[in-house]
Amino acid sequence: MLPWGTEPAGRFDEHVFDSGALKGNPLGDPHERPLWVYVPPGYDDEPERRYPSVYVIQGLTGQVDMWRNRTPFRRNFPETADELFANGEAPPCIVVWVDAWTSYGGAQFLDSPGTGKYHTYLCDELVPWVDEHYRTLAAADHRGIAGKSSGGYGAMVTPMLRPELFGGLATHSGDALFEVCYQPEFRMVARALRDEYDGSFEKFWTDFRSRIPDKGSDNVLLNAWCMAACYSTDDDGTVRLPFDVDTGEMIPEVWERWLDWDPVRMAPKHAEAVRGMRAIYIDAGTRDEWYLDLGAEAFRRALADVGVTDVRFELFDATHGGIDYRYPLSLQYLAERLSPAK
Numbered sequence: 001m002l003p004w005g006t007e008p009a010g011r012f013d014e015h016v017f018d019s020g021a022l023k024g025n026p027l028g029d030p031h032e033r034p035l036w037v038y039v040p041p042g043y044d045d046e047p048e049r050r051y052p053s054v055y056v057i058q059g060l061t062g063q064v065d066m067w068r069n070r071t072p073f074r075r076n077f078p079e080t081a082d083e084l085f086a087n088g089e090a091p092p093c094i095v096v097w098v099d100a101w102t103s104y105g106g107a108q109f110l111d112s113p114g115t116g117k118y119h120t121y122l123c124d125e126l127v128p129w130v131d132e133h134y135r136t137l138a139a140a141d142h143r144g145i146a147g148k149s150s151g152g153y154g155a156m157v158t159p160m161l162r163p164e165l166f167g168g169l170a171t172h173s174g175d176a177l178f179e180v181c182y183q184p185e186f187r188m189v190a191r192a193l194r195d196e197y198d199g200s201f202e203k204f205w206t207d208f209r210s211r212i213p214d215k216g217s218d219n220v221l222l223n224a225w226c227m228a229a230c231y232s233t234d235d236d237g238t239v240r241l242p243f244d245v246d247t248g249e250m251i252p253e254v255w256e257r258w259l260d261w262d263p264v265r266m267a268p269k270h271a272e273a274v275r276g277m278r279a280i281y282i283d284a285g286t287r288d289e290w291y292l293d294l295g296a297e298a299f300r301r302a303l304a305d306v307g308v309t310d311v312r313f314e315l316f317d318a319t320h321g322g323i324d325y326r327y328p329l330s331l332q333y334l335a336e337r338l339s340p341a342k
Contacts, residue, residue, distance in 0.1 A: 009041040009086035012078065019125055025102075025116030026237055033099045034064045035126065037134060038078070040085040040092035050135045052142040052338040053094040054168075054331060055122070059149030060106045060226065064099035071322070080328045090332040091339040096130055098122060100154075104226040108175075109154030110261070114233030115226075122154075123162050137340065141278055144168030144334040146327070149292075149320065150175060156263040156299065159277060160270035168279030168338050170330030173288055173320055176263045176295030182227060183250075189224045190248040192217035199245055201225055232257040264295065267302035274303055279337030280311045281330045285318030292320065 015035040022031035040051065056077075058066070070076045075083070078097075084090050100107055100118050107118035131138040145166050147155040152174020159166035175181055196217060197203040204221050213222075225239065232240040232254050242255040259265055267274055274280070280303065284296040293315050300313050312333055316326075 008078075008082045010082050011039050011043065013037045013039070017126065017129065019121050021117040021120040021125055026113060027103045027115060029102050029116065033121075035099065036064060036067075036078075036097035037130060038081065038095040038097070039134065040094070042092065043094075043135075047135075050137045051092055051094045052144070052335065052340075053096060053130065053134075053136045054334050054338070055096045055098055055126070055143075055145045055166075057098050057100060057109060057122075057145065057147040057151040057154045058106075059147070059151045060223065061101070062106070062151065063101045064097050067097060074325070077324055077327050080325075081331055084328045084332060090335040093335045093338070094130070094134055094136055095331070096126070098126060102226075104229055105222055106150050106226060106230075108150055108227070108230040108261075109158055110230050112230050112233050113235055113237050114229030114239050119158070119161070122158065123165055127165055140165055140167040142167070142338045142340070144170065144279060144338050146170035146172075146281075146330050146334060147174070148172035148323065148327070152292075153263065157261070157266060160263075160266055160273050163270075163273035163276055167277055168281075168334045169277065170279075170281035170334055171283075171296070171299075172323060172326055172330065173284040173290075173292040174263070174282075174295070174299075175290075176292065177298040178258055178262045178264075180294050180298075181290045181292055182224075182258070185220045185224060186243040186250075187248040188217070188220045190243065190245055192221055193245050201241075201245070227258070231261045264298045264302045267299065268306055271306035274306060274308050277308070279334050280308065281313075281333050282311060283314045283316065283326060283330070285320060285323060286315050287318060288320045290320060 017033050017035040019031045067078055085092055102115050107115040109118050111117045111119040143166050145155045152171035155169045155171045156174050159169050193199050228239050228241050240254045242258050243250050282296050284293040286293050
């Protein structure tokens, strides 16, 4: 283990990326975004060498500078990632730390008229820019994506949508099996809207933006609206909820729009893409509050049903939070699988 306070063995470059795709986004969120690129030890000493790359994306409400947050007696992920490469525990690779925050908390790394073109931003802007400015192995076989929670969701669906770009994924407690992870909260949303906001999401957002987010109902209300903005917004920007806000009753035609974006349902529709992947890593805590361990198992089975069984899969004793110690495990796995054969 590297001593506390040690300078990184690799190098972190901090950029501000001016995104054309995010200009004029529906929420008025910044189109200039921080972008961190980590290059491993020895990068500057071997100017002809090229490296695999792994894109790291965050969960709901995540902003890129939050990666530097730390809990007592634990290193943050940038530090443990650097340690992984400094100790030679994984083949060297370039790690790209992406910011996709929105004022709803996130965008699920999709293009939506409710949030903006975050899929385009990631795939058609950031990937080509990194390949141009860093010595990557610029092919899907050597490019991966990893994340937790909503970032784990993005890591599952992005390679299915863009197999020509990403050949490996790692999902930690990623959103999947929507009837298990999302639907149970709809009744809580209906009750909170009734009791606190006269049944109005507009009143919730007015209140939410006027104070410190500290109400017990904030998380379920924000999550339901944000997911609807990502999965079921009409072309004119109208956000459609998949349930009646007065009763919690499901609205089947809107709910089907959500299910179309469920990784468990997407896998058979993108069978060729997942069969072509070089690396798939799936894990989740067995006490996850959103039951994403069940979603992880359902996603693994959906992959197996289309013939994908070479998967690194683990359920471990943990809740949804505090699992950052798992991230170097998936980074090591992706670095090994995405590196060129010797």
